Each structure stands twice: as C-alpha cells, then as structure tokens.
Amino acid sequence: MSVSKPVKRVTTHILNEMKIRGEKIAMLTAYDYSIARILDEAEIDVILVGDSASNVMAGFDTTLPITLDNMIYHAASVVRAVKRALVVVDLPFGTYQGNSKEALASSIRIMKETGAHAVKLEGGQEIVESVDRILSAGIPVMGHLGLTPQSIYKFGTYVVRAKEEEEARKLMEDAHILEKTGCFALVLEKIPAKLAEEVTVSLKIPVIGIGAGMKTDGQVLVLHDMLGITQEFSPRFLRRYHNLYAEIKGAVQAYINDVRTQQFPNEKEQY
Numbered sequence: 170m171s172v173s174k175p176v177k178r179v180t181t182h183i184l185n186e187m188k189i190r191g192e193k194i195a196m197l198t199a200y201d202y203s204i205a206r207i208l209d210e211a212e213i214d215v216i217l218v219g220d221s222a223s224n225v226m227a228g229f230d231t232t233l234p235i236t237l238d239n240m241i242y243h244a245a246s247v248v249r250a251v252k253r254a255l256v257v258v259d260l261p262f263g264t265y266q267g268n269s270k271e272a273l274a275s276s277i278r279i280m281k282e283t284g285a286h287a288v289k290l291e292g293g294q295e296i297v298e299s300v301d302r303i304l305s306a307g308i309p310v311m312g313h314l315g316l317t318p319q320s321i322y323k324f325g326t327y328v329v330r331a332k333e334e335e336e337a338r339k340l341m342e343d344a345h346i347l348e349k350t351g352c353f354a355l356v357l358e359k360i361p362a363k364l365a366e367e368v369t370v371s372l373k374i375p376v377i378g379i380g381a382g383m384k385t386d387g388q389v390l391v392l393h394d395m396l397g398i399t400q401e402f403s404p405r406f407l408r409r410y411h412n413l414y415a416e417i418k419g420a421v422q423a424y425i426n427d428v429r430t431q432q433f434p435n436e437k438e439q440y
C-alpha cells in the first residue's frame with residue numbers, strides 16, 4: 170500500500186530559514202485555480218495573487234482599477250488549488266493608503282474570504298501605520314518598494330527607480346522601517362542591482378527581486394510575462410520561458426481549421 174507523504178507547507182518562517190541557508194526563493198503570480206494548481210505541483214515557494222491581474226486578466230493599462238472584490242475572487246480561486254505554496258495577495262489601490270482602519274478591514278476580508286496566508290502593500294514610511302495595524306491582527310505583511318505600479322501617475326513612467334542617491338537612500342530607509350515594523354519579506358521592483366544587493370545584505374527578512382539583479386534572496390515574475398502570453402511588455406529583466414501566445418494561437422487556428430473542414434470530431438470522438 171502506498172502512503173502519500175503529507176505536503177510540507179511553505180510558511181513565512183520557512184522563507185526566513187531559506188534566507189539564512191542561502192537558498193533562493195522562487196515566486197510567481199497566479200490568478201486562477203487551474204494555473205495555481207500547476208505552479209503548486211511544480212513546487213513554487215510563493216504564489217502572489219498580484220494586482221497585475223488588473224493588466225493581464227482584466228486588460229486595464231494600470232493596476233489601479235482592480236477592486237478588492239476582484240482580488241478576493243482571484244485569491245479564493247488560487248487558494249482552492251494550493252497545497253504547498255505560501256499565498257500572498259496584493260491589497261489593491263485605494264484599500265489601504267492613508268487609512269489604517271480601512272487597511273485592516275481590507276486585509277481581514279482577504280484573509281477570511283480567500284484563505285490566503287499574507288497580504289502585500291506598496292510603499293514605505295507613508296504606509297507604516299497601515300502595516301502596523303494589519304500586523305497587530307496577526308496578518309503577515311510583505312512590503313514592496315522601488316517601482317510601485319500603484320503610484321504610476323506620481324512617477325509618470327515605468328523606468329528604473331532609485332538610480333539617484335536621494336531616492337536610493339530613502340528606499341534603504343524605507344526597507345529598514347518595513348523590517349522593523351514587522352514585515353516578513355520585501356519585494357524590490359526595478360531598481361539597480363547594486364542597491365538591491367545592499368538592501369538584501371542589510372536586512373534579516375527575505376528580499377524578493379523583480380528587475381533587481383541576481384543578489385536578492387529570491388525572484389518573482391508575472392506568470393503571463395514569463396510564459397510569453399503577454400506580447401507588448403519586454404523589459405530587460407524579463408526572461409521568457411515560453412512563447413505561449415504563439416502556441417495557443419496556433420492550437421486555436423488548428424481547431425478552427427478542423428471544425429471548418431469537418432476533421433473534428435471524427436468517428437472515435439463521438440458517442
């Protein structure tokens with residue numbers, strides 16, 4: 170009789186131990202049950218239900234329009250598929266900035282209605298009150314600094330952040346503030362590799378990079394980008410592991426052709 174081994178879940182503590190041991194952390198986004206199941210079976214460490222769903226799932230230009238209800242729908246679908254990975258959910262724009270009570274209420278909804286394990290917020294000093302309040306309810310928080318897409322209208326572009334000394338100093342300060350407040354991990358997006366390395370070395374919590382070089386404790390990519398489903402988005406940091414756009418299109422065209430030429434279904438494919 171074969172007894173299947175119980176799956177050891179990835180926790181925030183395990184991520185911390187991985188940093189101490191120098192083991193790299195692999196994180197990807199997912200927004201639905203079927204994909205999350207594949208990622209989890211492949212043994213991804215962290216699944217991020219990112220507000221990038223606003224772009225890749227809903228077709229908006231920015232991450233700003235996605236709502237808390239939308240995020241809860243995506244996150245609950247992901248959680249139903251996951252047995253092993255840590256599931257982190259982005260708090261969407263407008264649900265935590267400037268109002269710690271609302272930040273806590275939004276996070277509680279995510280935890281209660283989705284079964285996810287942690288939330289992620291963009292920003293440093295300016296959101297510390299919200300981070301603190303969420304943490305006080307026992308909800309783990311992941312920080313996000315550097316290019317923070319929810320502030321795109323403030324930045325004006327998606328170019329590399331913190332290249333100048335003053336912004337780099339502020340980012341380093343913010344990273345330490347977030348660690349001190351109690352964040353269990355930090356995402357650094359699109360900043361110089363040297364700065365990302367300095368932040369990673371100076372923090373005890375794991376630092377996950379996207380466009381932040383080789384020396385962070387782990388990496389994250391948007392799944393639709395790394396699988397080549399999205400076409401227009403081609404920053405230098407993005408490695409495409411597949412060209413699924415072309416593959417899916419080719420398969421759909423083959424199906425259309427089979428239907429039109431009456432090659433599908435055949436005799437074996439009927440009752």
Ligand code: KIV
Binds near residue numbers: 217218220
């Ligand atoms: O929303 C998202 O996918 C993210 C990653 C880019 C880190 O925040």
